[in-house]
Amino acid sequence: MKLVKKIILILLLILNQKLFSQFIEQHFVLVIIDGARYSETLGDTTKQYTPVMHQLALQGAVIDTFINDSLTYTSRAIPAIWCGSWKAPRDTVINGNATQYATVPTFWEYFRKDRDKDSTDALYITKYFTAPWLPSFYPNYGPPYWPMFVMQENVWSDLYVWNLAKNKLAELHPKFSVIYLADVDAAGHSGNWDNYTRKITIADSIVGMLWNFLQSDSILKGRTTMVVTNDHGRHLDTVSTGFVGHGDGCWGCRRIQFLAVGSNIKKGITKIKRKIPDITPTIGKILNFNPIYSTGTTITEILKPIISFDKRNIDLGNVYVNSSKIDSFKIYNSGAADLNVNISTPANIVTNPTTTQILPHTYKNFIVTFSPIDTGEVNSFFLINHNDENQIDTIFIKATVLPALDTVTFKVEKGWNLISIPVKTEINHIDTIFSNHSSRAFKYSNGYQVTDTLELGTGYWLKFRDTSNVKFTGKAISSDTIDVVIGWNLIGMISYPVTASQILTIPENLVSSNIYSYNKSYIPVDTLYPGKAYWIKVNTNGKIILRKNELHRKN
Structure with a gap:
């Protein structure tokens, strides 16, 4: 069965080897x-x-x-071909020679x-011709x-x-x-x-x-x-x-x-x-x-559409189970008749639209959404059925499907908050992560430092215009080892709650204070939560180790 599928893919690739990135310019004789x-x-x-x-x-x-x-003679029929009209041409003289010109545009x-x-x-x-027949002098057209x-x-x-x-x-x-x-x-x-x-x-x-x-x-x-x-x-x-x-x-x-x-x-x-x-x-x-x-x-009955594509291969890269990834492609109609398109896709791939009509000399954009439910490598294709000569074309699609991502949601209050990144994510700029922040981010390392890019394990001050819930999607962090220096440190959190008693340190007995969060004022805490950041004081340089408690569930 795998061999048959490979043969089909090769045949379809040969059948559809033409690739155009724009309209196909037409010529006429x-x-x-x-x-x-x-x-x-x-x-x-x-x-x-x-x-x-x-x-x-x-x-x-x-x-x-x-x-x-x-009129079945040349001096009238030729202008009729030129003009698409039997409107009579008009006599004129050029360089002493009699001729005619069209009275409507050619x-x-x-x-x-x-x-x-x-x-x-x-x-x-x-x-x-010493005096050839002439096109028109019609207003807004002419010579x-x-x-x-x-x-x-x-x-x-x-x-x-x-x-x-x-x-x-x-x-x-x-x-x-x-x-x-x-x-x-x-x-x-x-x-x-x-x-x-x-x-x-x-x-x-x-x-x-x-x-x-x-x-x-x-x-x-x-x-x-x-x-x-x-x-x-x-x-x-x-x-x-x-x-x-x-x-x-x-x-x-x-x-x-x-x-x-x-x-x-x-x-x-x-x-x-x-x-x-x-x-x-x-x-x-x-x-x-x-x-x-x-x-x-x-003469519509003799005309046909001409199909072309801006791409024939879609590489979605990494896609996660229970998530979706979107790409697009364009179909062009360079022909003189309407192009009717119907797309057949494999499981978990959807195009929008799936059925449509593309007028002559126009194109349409198609959105491709892939929503996998199983991990693995995907090498597939979907069929473009149409009324051009070949009647079928293909778009090839590939992706690497990884295990599902995790979601962490936490609440931020209006004003200043201590926050951190609770999951591994490719998105780490505050403008992308937070829609209602009103300041730049401040981290602490022998004094405050301003940044717009957030890192795992680090805590930040960030100001918000309103109280809201913040949703992070990414790979869950079940443990993290954070470097700390003597004195106060502002640390981030993993994806799961951690009690103060569960925190490990290298060396032992490193922590020399309560752990503090912030909500309008500093508050000592016994449990640390995902998405928040915490002040912690240590008596020497070392490491803070945060680990998931298997009894805990993500917020």
Whole structure:
């Protein structure tokens, strides 16, 4: 049984070897393949033109019915993807060249403003345009939050765009990139079927090279979500000019692909109908920004949480039977969906909370309380059940459980008291031990000495604001040998009452006076009690020996 438990622990440790001390920073790449008809991409059951994307679809999510729900031409659909809205762009002229700009903020603007990111974290990678389409000039957004435009003169083909993209991704590791591939649409308009399908196959290979790069880069690997979509399709073969044109409401123009793969994505095909404006709020959920002017809705059915921890091992050190020791750990959700957590703990270990939900891009603190009832070494773990991909994680916990501590309670009066420490404890500072003291402590050794730290066997003067009971918890002291010097000595006590007649001395007959306590005045005593201190006079240097009487019980 012990061997089986060890094997289980080793397997769980291997399964959960990832350890993150903070949120896992997410990256996102959107690939827009202009003008590819669904019947030649993910809608092609032969997979002849897009074998790579069909293979990636097995690793990620595909929306079976994803549509351009408005205007099926590029100058309107691209801004709709950017903005999450079909609000019409506006014409303008730049350097004598006609172009357009968005009239509501784009996803780059939301991202850079909400996340306080530089333009190097938001890229638009495209072929060369003398006058490219522009993001918005919307109040409180606009040019200060535009992306970095990555394009190069004489770069026209998709393969050249891919080289630009690869170099910039490797150099900057941006959080948010959009790659625009234009060749498929142009090839379709040429009317040459072979050229059109060849450009689709090239775009497919670019998607594959991009994904391989993302999985090989040490920063982007495991932290990047990639979405591949289109702005519009093309006419059905039975409509107008067939694949050569587009722009109407036929199903060939409307139906486009949506492929998502990566760290935030659940695997599978979803049948829920989705549309172009839904892209922006979905990216917002993944990258943690709020596209307040988008008319789309988040594609929640494809998103998953991402769990990480600030620690996976808890070492409680020494813990005493019938006591409790507390530690904590954090669970982070860096993903785009709610993280549901349920914790199963072994006996005598409790977490608070045990069941909870952690929203995207937030974390929760969990308090661990261990209350042992038996001594010995503890090496155990508790299970974190959740709805992230692995569905189970572990926190390992260890402790050394020692015999139970003892408790001594005694009363202090308002004003000055003679006190001592009645148990062995790691806590010996007066500010920690006494909540209502109003002075520093004074011990006596050839005169009074001021201190804030108390020692076993020593008596102290300490002043209190009110009458109260003081509780000490620690290891009981059943005997103590206290060094004394000729004259008066202020001594502390053990954990049990001791009568004056039970006190032993070295040498014998060392004590030369009554023993005195203090309560508003000095009082001779026959019994010494835990937590109190006493004046005792000796006739020479020696030792006072205090021992527990087995008939006595602790107060």
